[in-house]
Amino acid sequence: xxxxxxxxxxxxxxxxxxxxxxxxxxxxxxxxxxxxxxxxxxxxxxxxxxxxxxxxxxxxxxxxxxxxxxxxxxxxxxxxxxxxxxxxxxxxxxxxxxxxxxxxxxxxxxxxxxxxxxxxxxxxxxxxxxxxxxxxxxxxxxxxxxxxxxxxxxxxxxxxxxxxxxxxxxxxxxxxxxxxxxxxxxxxxxxxxxxxxxxxxxxxxxxxxxxxxxxxxxxxxxxxxxxxxxxxxxxxxxxxxxxxxxxxxxxxxxxxxxxxxxxxxxxxxxxxxxxxxxxxxxxxxxxxxxxxxxxxxxxxxxxxxxxxxxxxxxxxxxxxxxxxxx
Numbered sequence: 654x655x656x657x658x659x660x661x662x663x664x665x666x667x668x669x670x671x672x673x674x675x676x677x678x679x680x681x682x683x684x685x686x687x688x689x690x691x692x693x694x695x696x697x698x699x700x701x702x703x704x705x706x707x708x709x710x711x712x713x714x715x716x717x718x719x720x721x722x723x724x725x726x727x728x729x730x731x732x733x734x735x736x737x738x739x740x741x742x743x744x745x746x747x748x749x750x751x752x753x754x755x756x757x758x759x760x761x762x763x764x765x766x767x768x769x770x771x772x773x774x775x776x777x778x779x780x781x782x783x784x785x786x787x788x789x790x791x792x793x794x795x796x797x798x799x800x801x802x803x804x805x806x807x808x809x810x811x812x813x814x815x816x817x818x819x820x821x822x823x824x825x826x827x828x829x830x831x832x833x834x835x836x837x838x839x840x841x842x843x844x845x846x847x848x849x850x851x852x853x854x855x856x857x858x859x860x861x862x863x864x865x866x867x868x869x870x871x872x873x874x875x876x877x878x879x880x881x882x883x884x885x886x887x888x889x890x891x892x893x894x895x896x897x898x899x900x901x902x903x904x905x906x907x908x909x910x911x912x913x914x915x916x917x918x919x920x921x922x923x924x925x926x927x928x929x930x931x932x933x934x935x936x937x938x939x940x941x942x943x944x945x946x947x948x949x950x951x952x953x954x955x956x957x958x959x960x961x962x963x964x965x966x967x968x969x970x971x972x973x974x975x976x977x978x979x
Contacts, residue, residue, distance in 0.1 A: 654732035654773070655679045656887075657724075659715060659764065662686055662695035664843050665780070665834070665879060666737040667702060672880050673735075674705040681728060683738065685714040689745070689752075690844045697976075698841055715760040722763065725770035732771075735887060736764050736779040739811075742845050743784060743938050746807040757810035762817060769825045776828045776890045778883070781815055783835040783872070783906065783943045784808035792910075795946035796833070796902045805938035815902065822900035828890045829899065832883065835906030835945045839876030839965060840972035847871070847913065848969055851920050854928065856979040861928040865935040867914025870942040874907040875965035878958035885954040906945020907958045919963055923970050 656673055660666035661682030670680050682702065686692050702708050715721050715738050724731070740746075740756035761779070768774050786794040787803040803809045815831050822829045838848040854861045882905045891901040921927055935941070950956040973979070 655681050655728065655730045656733045656735060657681050657683065657728070657731045658735045658737065659683045660736075660738035660780075661702065661710065662699045663737060664841060665837055665876070665883070666735070667698040667841060668876050668880050669735060669737070669883050670702055670708070671705070672884060674702065674707050677707070679707045680709070681731065682708060682710045683713045683715065684710075685738070686712055689740065689742065694844065715763055716755040718759075718763050718766075722767050722770065725767050729772050732773055732775050733887060734764070734768055734774065734777040735883070736761070736777060739780060741843065743805045743807045744936055745845070746805050747936070747938055750806045753806050753810040758813050761814040765817060765821045769821065769827055774827060776830070776887065777818070778830045778832065778887045779814060779818060781831045781833045781902070782808065782811040783833050783904070783945065785812045785815065785833060786943070787940070792942060793908065793944040793946035794904070796904060796949060804940060819898060819900045823898045826899065828892075830886050830889070830891055831900075831902045832886060832905045833902065833945075834879070835872040835874050835904065835943055837874050837876055837879050839969050842876070842969065847916065848920075848966070849973070851917055851928070852924070852970055852973045855920060855924045855926040856974065859929075860931045861917065862933050863913065863917070863930045864933050864939070866932060867912055867917060869913050869935065869939070870910040870944070871913060871916070872906040872908070872910045872943045872945050873916060873962060873965075874905065874958060875960035877965065877968075878907070878960050879905055882950065882954060882956040885956060889954060901953075903950045903954065903956075904945040904947050905950065905956065906943075906947055908945055908947045910942060910944040911962060916962070919966050920970065923963070923967055
C-alpha cells in the first residue's frame with residue numbers, strides 16, 4: 654500500500670517522506686515546485702528522495718480539481734495520505750491573499766474529494782498551523798481553545814482546512830488527523846523563516862531585522878522532534894470521538910517558548926558573529942507569542958520533543974554553511 658505525500662519537496666514534507674522511506678514504505682510524492690521561495694532548494698530536497706527505493710514523484714498543482722481527482726483512479730493503491738502541500742507564510746498572505754484561497758482552501762478541498770474516491774484510504778493526515786490561535790491571548794494554546802479570531806488570511810485558510818476535514822470525516826467516515834505545527838526549524842528549512850534569515854544575515858555580514866526589539870516569543874520546534882510526532886500521528890488512525898466523528902487535532906510544538914532576541918543570541922554564539930540590527934514594528938498579522946500545550950500529543954502519540962535549542966540550531970547552522978558554502 655502506498656502513502657501519498659503532498660508538498661513532498663517542502664521542508665516538513667521532505668523530512669517526513671525520507672523517514673517513511675527509511676522504514677520501508679512506498680511513497681508517491683506530489684509537489685507543484687512553485688516559486689514562493691527558491692525552487693532550487695525544493696529540487697535539492699527532491700533529489701535526495703529520488704535516490705531512495707520506493708519513491709515516485711508527480712509534479713502537480715492540487716488547486717486544479719480535475720487532475721487532482723484523477724489521482725484516485727490512477728493510483729488506487731494509495732492507502733494513507735500525508736497532505737502538507739500549502740501556500741505558506743503569514744506575511745505573504747497580506748500581499749497575495751488569492752494564492753492562499755487557491756492552495757489552502759480549494760487545494761485542500763480537492764484532496765478531500767480525491768481521498769473519498771479512493772477504494773481503500775484508511776487515514777488522511779494534514780498540516781494545520783499554530784496561526785489558527787490568532788489573537789487568543791491564552792498561553793499555552795491547547796487544541797480545545799478558541800480559534801475564531803484570526804490575525805491573517807493564512808490563519809483563516811488553515812482553520813478552513815480543519816473545518817472542511819471534520820465535515821468530510823463526519824459525512825464520509827474517512828479518519829482524519831490535523832497537526833498544528835509551531836515554528837519548525839532545522840536543516841533543509843524554509844528561506845522565508847527566521848532561522849534562515851538570521852543565519853544568512855550573520856554569515857554574510859548583513860543587517861538583521863528585529864521586530865519589537867526581539868521581545869516576541871516563539872515555540873521553536875526542531876524538525877528532528879517533529880518527524881517522529883508526524884509518524885506517530887499517521888500510524889494512529891482516529892476512531893469516532895464523542896460526536897461520532899473520526900477526526901482529531903494535535904499541537905506539534907516544543908512547549909518551551911523563546912524570545913526572538915534570545916534565539917538570535919544563540920545563533921550569534923554558534924556562528925561567532927555579532928548581528929548588526931535594524932529595528933522594525935511587528936506586523937499586525939503576527940502574534941506576540943506562541944506556545945504549544947502538547948499534553949494531548951504526549952498522551953495519544955507519545956510525542957516528546959527533546960532537542961535543546963542550541964543543539965538544534967547547531968545542526969541547522971552546520972547544514973546552512975555547507976549548503977550555501979559560507
